[in-house]
Amino acid sequence: MCRVGTAVLSTGEAAPAVPPPTAHERVVALFDAHTRPVEYGRHANAATADVLAPGDGVVVALGVVHGRPTMAISYDGSAAGGTHGATAHAKIERGLRLAQHAGAAVVLFSEGGGFRPSEPPYYAERRDLVHELALLSGRVPLVGVAVASVWDIRALELGVTDMIVGVHGASVALDEPGPGSDAPHVADVGALEREGAVNVGVGSVAEAIAVVRKYLDYFATPRRPLQQAEDPQVAEELARLIPDNPRRAVDGRRLTDLVADPDSVLRLSERFGGSVQTSLARVGGRALGLVASHSMVKAGALDSDASDKLARFIRLCDSFQLPMVYLTDVPGILAGPAAEHSAINRHSARPYFAQVHARISQLTVAVRRAYGQGMVIMGLGQHSPGQTLTLVWPSAEFGGMGLAGAAAITANSTTSAQATGGRSEQVLYQDLVSHGSALPVAQRFRADDVIEPGDTRARLLAAVELLPVADASRRSHIPLDPW
Template sequence: MWRDRINVLDKKRNRILQAGGADRIEKQHKSGKLTARERIDMLFDPGTFVEVDSFIESRIDDFGLDKKRVPGDGVVTGYGEINGRTVFVSSEDFTVIGGSLGEYHSMKIARIQDMAYDMKAPIIMINDSGGARIEEGIDSLSGYANIFLRNTKASGVIPQIAVIVGPCSGGACYSPAICDYIFMVDDISKMFITGPQVVKTVVNEECTVEELGGAKVHATKSGVTHFTYQDETSCFEGVKQLLSYLPGSYLEKPPVKELADETNGKKSLLYALNTLVRGKKMDTQDYCGELVDIVPDNSRKAYDVLEVIECICDKDSFLEVQKDFAKNIVVGYARINGESVGIVANQPMVLAGSLDYDASDKAARFIRTCDCYNVPLVVLVDVPAFMPGTAQEHKGIIRHGAKMLYAFSEATVPKISVIMRKAYGGAYIAMNSKNMGADLVYAWPGAEIAVMGAEGAVNIAFRRAINESEDKEATRAQLVQEYKDKFMNPYVAASRGFVTEVIRPDETRSRLKAALKMLKNKQVAPVPKKHGNIPL
């Protein structure tokens, strides 16, 4: 008797594993895509994945759905371990009715969301679906609502990662949009509210699927996606890398990685020479002598801030977020002495590092996400201004810039700023200034902290004196130099307490390391109020 029953169970399990059948699995592979279960196998540590609700299937018989019914109803859900940590997952199966979302399909996703929320563990939601299952009508729309509600409830509580590896259209787009991070893959990922045919009918605009909602569009223009990869294999490796910087929930601290020996001959020699000159001891891993070569002392010359980040952070630890969007600001996760940190840095290579509306949105969301998950913030400042012009004003630079101010002010995690060169006007305030709540603000000796650049300030403040001068250019040059000497140096700000300490560039990593250690147990009780943790 038991043997017969076990045989029945085994047959049902085999049917579940067949999904939409061999032909549809082959078609999935020919389109350059993995199956739902292959993706799960790629994500989780071998042998750790446990499936739940595998026997659930649709109850609808209309429109021939009774002949398409498959146990699992087009989505695989369960939990397992990624690098030894518990993670929950839902993976839509395009081989089953196009991965369309119906009543029980959505119920399975909602249940695994509830489990992740209750267990305070991350959830990965893999999207590969043709959208709402039209045959199930309002039940499909209700299913989306149930998922969105749980996405919102879990926002800022547990890490939520959406992976788009196929179509994701219509209402389905909003679940990934509420998640903390979205991953996409070139050529196979598609996200849009309405498809090309509807766009053509409604607004008489012709476009391809790729032009409308491909991975490159969302990586460079809309800013919808945070990470883009060439193939699914590298994409899922990226998901695992991101998780290594994040805690299981807001109740935990981020994981710590043991620091490898990064000492090399160049650093050791520079360290030795520096020690002889200064008579001080510094760990060779913390010495940043290269910074004076990376960052020109002439504030008009550009440099790549990514080189600065690589120098002050643990070797090869920086994971950039939205690297192809709003390139004038750089955000991402890194490690300093093995500890996770969130980096926010102006990029002088693009728009001279000024802040525009897209950069403000990008930074604000990242700052709030770091704050949710207890990731300290390290801010590298070299900013001339909020970007001027009618285009910026009409796009709402005031509204978007305010989001950045709000995010830094609200954040209760450790916040440390390093002013490398320019820190002008309102943009200086927005980049985690002391009076906006920064715990520590360091400045390099050549830092320029002022309302605006010397040339602009002199042209406004001394316009009459310049116009009345016999040699206008000589007078202007003299006044510019006097203004720089008197106002545009870090010691004025330090004397007023707006800068914690003026430091040498080569001390930057050691100062950050010591500051993060000191701030490790920082606790700030937020004002009790009714608000969510949804990143802006």
């Protein structure tokens, strides 16, 4: 039995709910234990004497997360009705300038919003927080956490962060709450997850802090020793992953978990553009981006949402020099009137464009279907300068579309009857298989090796070990697209 806001004792009596962490407690929980953060403006008062808001409703502190300098900005939604004061504005601006100077990650715990009407129009000055955050984009990791109802300027701030974690029950809106309303008239975190506006939804602030710490760890420590010996059961499960029935789906999330180090995966935007799953993870202790086709959604075909999601993930990895691994089982780009009306031609060009300009290493494993333009976008094109390794499973098939479908269309087309010499559908299919299956593709040097599925992790471990760790001080600045 579970009730929001109560705890049930073994006697059946409801105990008082544990209150969520305060703005200061969030900051303490975020930073590494036994470190001494520096807080800015702890005793600062609001600009007007009649407003009672300790620290003017925000905690700004520089500390350490996984050994890396991190600037935490934590709003207090209970202070002065959650309004945004001039002193708080100045504190945050100082914190963001220091973050840029120190190369510190920024974590924004957000609730409340709305400029305080009793104070001067400081928001019209050049000291604009959204502007400062946008300047930091791609230079340092930026993480936003919606802990309760967020609106106005604080919603805008969240919008330019790299990743948004949302606590279920929170909401994000540009409009302020109406009279007598406890929340803005907008979708909550669950709805925002489905629309791609929240990258990870969690049940509590404590869970949000754990996600933020895990996220920052990929950037703070690019390489760690592999903590656990290889598990032969992983190889066995990889060997059984492809079903005998080609119409059955393959769970890209499970494939990701098997390839990655145990407990190292953080899925981003899992519920948005679900035909492709994007995750930060570690392979052999190396932090990287993992992209997996997920045929449980739209058979794995890339639609507009999945294309946008993939493009932004490529940009994230490229900004912070994380290598990428593609696990490909894609039937192509989603076709049909609905897809065309969603401007699929434009959206599907976004990941291609990002790959052309990316400087990171890219490794690809073709596990089953690799068809059409979807194959190109899912790591099997020749346009990415960082293509480091291409492996294929024996079950992989390559072609402009599904081989059986292509054979049927060709055999039954009056325009192609002469060109095919009247060959039967079965003969045409065998010709396509002989040309588009794994070994012939490798023989034409369109892949580096054909491997058994159970060997996938071992081969990736060996390849990733050879990749250099990028020098953050020498990388170019690549800001992230907010969408």
